[in-house]
Amino acid sequence: MNATTTLACKPGDYKSDVKPIWCPGCGDYHVLLAFARAFAELGRPAQEIVLVSGIGCSSRIPAYMSCYGFHGIHGRSLAVAAGVKIARPDLTVVVASGDGDGYSIGGNHFIHACRRNVDITYIVMDNRIYGMTKGQPSPTTEPDFDTALSPGGTGLRPFNPLVIALASGANYVARAFAGNPQEAGALIADAIRHPGFSFVEVLSPCVTYRPDQKAWKERVHPPPVEATDDPARAARRLMTDDGFNIGVLYRGNRVPYGPRAEAVVEDLAQFEAEFEF
């Protein structure tokens, strides 16, 4: 990240005047606050940050911030973000997504974004439900959670995003809790600072379709051990993870994706010569 640091940025500077559509009490308000705190901590001017998202309650977030935003279609935010960052490495590119957007319809892009390791930061606001479409199960929904579309539950084993991220090559893997925006903001800032593809799963309760998630604030806890740069150790830790460890799990040291440096040709005539006879 090449930061042009300006002094005295306040979290409030990063919020727009657009009023969120979220339900009162939605965890996403806190994620918004966490983003604002992270950007302020980094001191990055709003015009040098691009916040990309897909579709879902969570993906509404760009309009509520004062940086550049891109609110695309369902599931494709990581691809948009990769395009922005590869063509404009000078910008700070952050992606906001939901568990449906990021793990279901966008699941393939998640794997390949981890592999590709472009220097972007991926924040998934996981509420283990499709909020925007009114309460259908997502890949992280518990197997016995009853919904209209899945009476009695899906019976399916939940997707483990952190394991997938680690196995696919993400360079930074962490979990945050929306209920603690200060800590979540610091984690997001740390993730942005870390080179390569950084993934932060943010537990962000849906008060409307998952009122049971109000209990999350009692369940979250600090991780038992420090972050590691050893994928094998990180993987072992994930095996005993209860899903509520909050903090950085893995900090890798892979070299971020970047176009290979080659001599720059000014004149296209060089290419045209290959056709001439």
Added chain:
Amino acid sequence: MADDPVSVSVALLGSGGAGVLTTGQLLLEALCRAGWNGLLTRSVGPQIRGGEAAALLRVSAQPVECHSGGFDLLLAIDWRNAARFDSEIALHPDGLVIGDPAGGEAPAAMVPASARRGDLRCAELCRLHPEWRANMIALGAAARLLAIPSEILERVIDNRFGHKGEAAMAANLAATRAGAEAVAAFALARALPPALASPGKRWLITGNEAVGLGALRGGVRFAAAYPITPASEILEWLAPKLARVGGSLVQAEDELASVNMIIGASYGGTPSLTATSGPGLSLMVESIGLATAAEVPIVVVDVMRGGPSTGIPTKSEQADLNIAVYGLHGDAPHLVIAPQSIPDCLLSTQWAVFLAEALQSPVIVLSDQFLGQAQGAIARPADIAFVGRRLRAQSAGGAYRRYAITGTGVSPMAIPGTAGGQYTADGLTHTERGVPTSGALDHSAQLDKRCDKLEQYDYGQLWATLEGEGDTAVLTWGSLTGVAREALTLAANRGVRARLIAPRLLAPTRPAAMRAALVGVRRVVVVEQSHGAQFHKYLRAHYDLPADTRVLQRPGPLTIRPTEICDALFAENVA
């Protein structure tokens, strides 16, 4: 084109992997270096190796845009799967068949009883000389029959294989000499017309390469794509070039990703392009709608192949017209441009980049397998001054309105990094500021804006090719334009004058311009390569055609021939 296009056509056949396509390329290059013009197309089966492959070559003193009705020479390294070309390749009654008797029989349907036959014992020669290659023997034979000067042939072989060392080179030359000797007793019934004495600077280029160069000339500096036949050569040509001009090409995980990557790169201010074929375009349409709504310039090249589904991946068809023009959900005005020849692949792609940038809109370029994989000699294309220029917002004070309603419908676009220009590009219906809304008035205002900016723009002469005169018109598009042009020459020789009308700009439609083009036309023959007559239905939906309109149409891959169009015109006039 001369009044009577005098040309010679050669079909080279062999199992896939036997090297007939290389033979075709070397032959074309040698002919062009010797002063002729030519066109080389390929027809191959789906197998990676060991299937069937044909290199189809037509040579003339004049530029060549299409194949004629039949072939003067059928030369086969082997006949193993040649029968699969039964319906595509037919020899003239006075034609010559050269083949290896050890490699099977020439399919009866291709070869009239009156044809002359000669042997080229490739397999036996290669057994005697293990270092020889059958396709080089075939090259020598074909070059001899076409009277290509041997020093030119040798130079072409040296250019291609010289790096493999002297021994390999000597083997190649010996093999070509053996091939030439084997056919020394034969001559083609029709000799090639004299080569051009001073043909000027020319290029030997494929349509796919021309698309790549058009993209670069237009200013494209980012591409993302997923490999697919027959578009991959565009990507393979662009990848190293983009790197050298300070851009990049990303191989994405799929077409959903590739189109969104170019949307992201373009949102960031870099003119961007992807290339695909029908299956990929199908995956991209939702995202192209996003680019329409968020007003992000992108160029999507579709090199059409036989569809639906995997269809015939290696052969040409014009059946993606519907999805290109109508495939987006919602009311999503965008541009569709169809190149008409190899040089037009360059021009149209460059124009597409220019228009995408000028109108902040997605542009679909509809090329096809015939154009994309055809290689031909063309006059060195002039560099037209189309370099994409986007109307940018400078650091804005006050509340920046990204989607401001302006007189032209185009509103200044802030590029990230521009202070005060922050906005959210949105696929949701939005206000002029870009704030999501579900208000009816905001919705219709933005729909109007996106429609107006495309409708009000002056596309000038490039919207269509308009040639000839008369009260009969051939209305066609894309790669059939060259075929129709030759048909009109044939018709003129038979005393019928007709016009050629071939829209290059398929969307937005240009009713006033088409009305003007059709003034005085009483009869129209629509010519297209789709089973469902997609082009005819499209024309009828948007343009007023005369009551006497008939359609000459069939699906790919059997290309419509100039003689068929000419006959259709003649039938009309006689009737």
